[in-house]
Amino acid sequence: MTDDDETLLLLSAYVDGELSPGEVLAMERRLAAEPDLRALAERLRGLSGAVRTTLAEVPAPESLRGRIIQQVGFADPEPRRSRFGSWPALAATLLIGAALGASVGGGLSLPGTTEAPNPIGEAVLAGHLRGLAAPQPFDIASADGHVVKPWFNGRTTIAPDAPDLSERGSPLIGGRIDIVEGKPVPTLVYRHDRHVISVTVVPATSGAPPGEERRDGTFIERWEAGDLTYWAVSDLNARDLRGFVELYRTRTARPR
DSSP states (O other): OOOOHHHHHHHHHHHTTOSOHHHHHHHHHHHHHOHHHHHHHHHHHHHHHHHHHHHHHSOOOHHHHHHHHHHHTOOOOSSSOOTTOSHHHHHHHHHHHHHHHHHTTTOOOOTTOOOOOOHHHHHHHHHHHHHHHSSSSOSEEOSOHHHHHHHTBTTBSOOOOOOOBGGGTBOEEEEEEEEETTEEEEEEEEEETTEEEEEEEEEOOSSSOSEEEEETTEEEEEEEETTEEEEEEESSOHHHHHHHHHHHHHHHOOOO
16 A cells, blocks of 8 residues: 555545545445555544534634644635535544644554444445446446346446336336445446435344434445345335335245
């Protein structure tokens, strides 16, 4: 792994979801090839999540912002969207940089932090958001599950069932490959009205129990079936996403 400032800055932006789709793909190729970099990314996710939670609970006073800007030595730019987003993102980046300076090679920690976010869930959410940012949210466009399912063969170790749910208002529109823990995994892509639903399938692992959660307006449903774990992600409202998941599970249930 290259411990240079540019790599650390790009990695911090990747964890915070601030890179372009092309930069995300380039970084994920590096993460797949560099175990040390991948381990650092996982520690950064935990630290970034803890920092953002703290900032959300206790808003930073404007005086603190002014002192940080004065010490760093730059003035407020002309109004425009920064690559690294809002003031909380800037503060998170500064705190992550300070922690890296003291902790690279020795593990990252923040006193009083709670359990870090599930790294698999973070990667699944990042894949969904990357799909939304791309020109199309799929690598293969098809409404036929008999086309999408075999397309995954040879590209991933899992080829999930892709049921047709169009009669219930959620047609299959394609599939794509996402990267979770440095490995390619299949994602089925459905549409409900104007909303995209990503169903990512990974090998079952111990972790957070099945259920639902919300991240900045995006709902996530997680469940297990056999030796697989399914993640459904969408900005669809929680009730409709839950209904989609129940229908998907019914259509893919194995007869006893």
